[in-house]
Amino acid sequence: MIVFRSRDFHALSAATTKISVVLVSLLLVLAAVFLSTNVAEAAPRKGYEALQVTLPKQGFTMQPGATQQVMIGFQNIGEKTWTNNGGPYVSIYTYGPKYRTSVFESGNWEDFTQAALLNEAAVAPGSIGYIYLTLTAPDSEGTYKETFNLAAEDTTWIPGGEFTLTINVEGDTAVATSRESASTTTTPVAVAPSAEEEVEDVQEDAIEDGVASPDTDGLSAMILLRSVKSVTAKAGEEISYKIGVKNTGSVAWGTREIRTGDIAIASAGTEHSSWVSSTKLVLNDSGTVKPGGLDFLEFTFAAPSTKGDHTVRYTMAVNDTIIPDFYIDIPVEVTSGAAAVINEPVTVDEDAIQAANTIEEPIVRIGLLTIDEETDWVTEISCNSTWRLEDSEGGLLGVMGQNEMVRAFYKNHRYYYNRGKGIEQTHKYLRFVPDSDDAICTIENFDRRATRNAAYADNMFRDALELQYIPYKDEVWVINELPIEEYLYGLAETSNLSAHEFKKTLITIARTYATYHWERNTKHHGYFHMNAYADDQVYKGYEYELRHFNIKKAADDTTGITVNYEGKTAITPYFSRSDGRTRDWSEVWGGYVPWVRGVPAPCDLKHGRTLWGHGVGLSASEALCMAREGELWDDILKYFYTGVELNKRWD
Numbered sequence: 001m002i003v004f005r006s007r008d009f010h011a012l013s014a015a016t017t018k019i020s021v022v023l024v025s026l027l028l029v030l031a032a033v034f035l036s037t038n039v040a041e042a043a044p045r046k047g048y049e050a051l052q053v054t055l056p057k058q059g060f061t062m063q064p065g066a067t068q069q070v071m072i073g074f075q076n077i078g079e080k081t082w083t084n085n086g087g088p089y090v091s092i093y094t095y096g097p098k099y100r101t102s103v104f105e106s107g108n109w110e111d112f113t114q115a116a117l118l119n120e121a122a123v124a125p126g127s128i129g130y131i132y133l134t135l136t137a138p139d140s141e142g143t144y145k146e147t148f149n150l151a152a153e154d155t156t157w158i159p160g161g162e163f164t165l166t167i168n169v170e171g172d173t174a175v176a177t178s179r180e181s182a183s184t185t186t187t188p189v190a191v192a193p194s195a196e197e198e199v200e201d202v203q204e205d206a207i208e209d210g211v212a213s214p215d216t217d218g219l220s221a222m223i224l225l226r227s228v229k230s231v232t233a234k235a236g237e238e239i240s241y242k243i244g245v246k247n248t249g250s251v252a253w254g255t256r257e258i259r260t261g262d263i264a265i266a267s268a269g270t271e272h273s274s275w276v277s278s279t280k281l282v283l284n285d286s287g288t289v290k291p292g293g294l295d296f297l298e299f300t301f302a303a304p305s306t307k308g309d310h311t312v313r314y315t316m317a318v319n320d321t322i323i324p325d326f327y328i329d330i331p332v333e334v335t336s337g338a339a340a341v342i343n344e345p346v347t348v349d350e351d352a353i354q355a356a357n358t359i360e361e362p363i364v365r366i367g368l369l370t371i372d373e374e375t376d377w378v379t380e381i382s383c384n385s386t387w388r389l390e391d392s393e394g395g396l397l398g399v400m401g402q403n404e405m406v407r408a409f410y411k412n413h414r415y416y417y418n419r420g421k422g423i424e425q426t427h428k429y430l431r432f433v434p435d436s437d438d439a440i441c442t443i444e445n446f447d448r449r450a451t452r453n454a455a456y457a458d459n460m461f462r463d464a465l466e467l468q469y470i471p472y473k474d475e476v477w478v479i480n481e482l483p484i485e486e487y488l489y490g491l492a493e494t495s496n497l498s499a500h501e502f503k504k505t506l507i508t509i510a511r512t513y514a515t516y517h518w519e520r521n522t523k524h525h526g527y528f529h530m531n532a533y534a535d536d537q538v539y540k541g542y543e544y545e546l547r548h549f550n551i552k553k554a555a556d557d558t559t560g561i562t563v564n565y566e567g568k569t570a571i572t573p574y575f576s577r578s579d580g581r582t583r584d585w586s587e588v589w590g591g592y593v594p595w596v597r598g599v600p601a602p603c604d605l606k607h608g609r610t611l612w613g614h615g616v617g618l619s620a621s622e623a624l625c626m627a628r629e630g631e632l633w634d635d636i637l638k639y640f641y642t643g644v645e646l647n648k649r650w651d
Helices: 021-035 179-184 195-203 484-489 500-520 542-547 549-557 585-589 602-606 620-628 633-640
Strands: 050-054 060-062 067-076 090-094 114-117 128-136 142-152 156-169 221-226 231-233 238-247 256-259 280-284 294-302 308-318 328-334 363-370 379-383 387-391 396-400 405-411 414-418 423-426 430-434 440-443 460-462 464-470 475-483 561-565 645-648
Touching: 067 156, 090 128, 114 128, 128 142, 231 238, 238 328, 256 294, 280 294, 363 484, 379 430, 379 464, 405 464, 430 440, 440 464, 460 475, 460 542, 475 484, 484 500, 484 549, 500 549, 500 561, 500 620, 500 633, 542 549, 602 620, 620 633, 633 645
Parallel strands: 060 156, 231 328
Antiparallel strands: 050 067, 050 156, 067 128, 090 114, 090 142, 142 156, 221 238, 238 294, 256 280, 256 308, 308 328, 363 475, 379 405, 379 440, 387 396, 387 430, 405 414, 414 423, 430 464, 440 460, 464 475, 561 645
């Protein structure tokens, strides 16, 4: 972990609402070319233009006479601010043809052609606004297509604002909702007896998230109310939290649960004694929440153990099924906590570490690169064996031949892919999984020679790849999933030419660092254990492995060995070179880490070197000098890390 180097230039900060119109226009062109040759490119008109970002699932079902509210989201990519009153306010009208009478007209429409106003008072260019459209189904069963369009009143139809809903009307007419009740469809339905009081309790600090999850198999939800927007707390402090969640789907909710989720959930270390189980925060099985209804859930969690900004993430399950693409993200600022390197804890809950030293070889997840302008916002992946395109739950999307390529990207809560059979889509992230254990997969449209002025492409990686949107970063990443030893083969923290005992030293530290983060899985909010850059460890994959084959030999010579202190995986910082001594942990970061103490670095002193890096832990230049003078790798490690043990954790 040589932390003095800057991260590669391509990493982007999280996108804000101030997205440039030019960039969005480029994305529109790309989407038009990639998705369909029939997509018409919108152009601004009188300063107005829209990009649709959310739409209900096509083919959703309503019972005859029933009333339901749906949400449609648009990004303002024009020049004019949208408003919902005064001047050229924004609303939707029936369309195709214009101002037609709709059989889904509901009692709360503005009139028989103007279906709904913009929800927000103002939506600036770059921001997102929402239309909440109430529909009342006709009595006749069948499949209907209803078209609407955004308009700036008395000014223009807004380009990009046209949308069509496909609605299946079927079911028991005896339970139909009358047209007269349409105006009350946004009132909370089937909530606890104290719901009205609870609304008053949370209303003062409430925020409206405004984004509903896609309706999948009738399941969709949206957070309408929160007790607070964000939390400030000390490390480990107890936090009580309340949310109001709206059922924006088409099926009633029975049991409602808040859960920690799976590997891709940033909730580790937030457990509280009030939880129903280690993965279930709260269970509410009182009554049902009908479509359009609101449910209140209250739970308690512990603030993360490290100082800094965090986003704690939970999921929600109804009727024992996780609501797809719906997350409860809670910003938490921890004002005090354990000393850290790169915001990571030195000590953790005892229960988080396995009691036994011998474990199965870990499978690590490495964030390789963001999919952005460097790859034209798409990724193209092939493997040199037969391979499978899968979704995040292991569902088979396609069987691919050797060197066959799939082109894919993420947009508007969906993953689009082309495996040679036209454009297909799924709401689950994509996995590219080779059939052979020794297979190599290539990111074909990523070449460091072309974009980073490097000598090699370094775009080939062992084992599985993933394409996944990371919400807290607001970025799409390619992730490499592989055994930890194979990860070490492609590590670029040293070269083929360094002394072999030094390579063994450095590989053991790198293995320890990777194991440390695999055990905790907190640094990157659970989406991956490490990235491939200098703020974790530089990793370039299979081509680097071929050029620097002695790194693989060093890994094989030390397979499974990690640095440990009192039976736990030790954090082992290292840096480039010292000025004649290394520093105690406390000297640089505060706190006390007993195995990280300052030691003399006589070789660095002899050569008059200056400090390069943070100075804590192992000096790479001093360790290289020791190796050249005949010191063995295990003695070098024990010199820089006081009182540690070297344990073989796996074969």
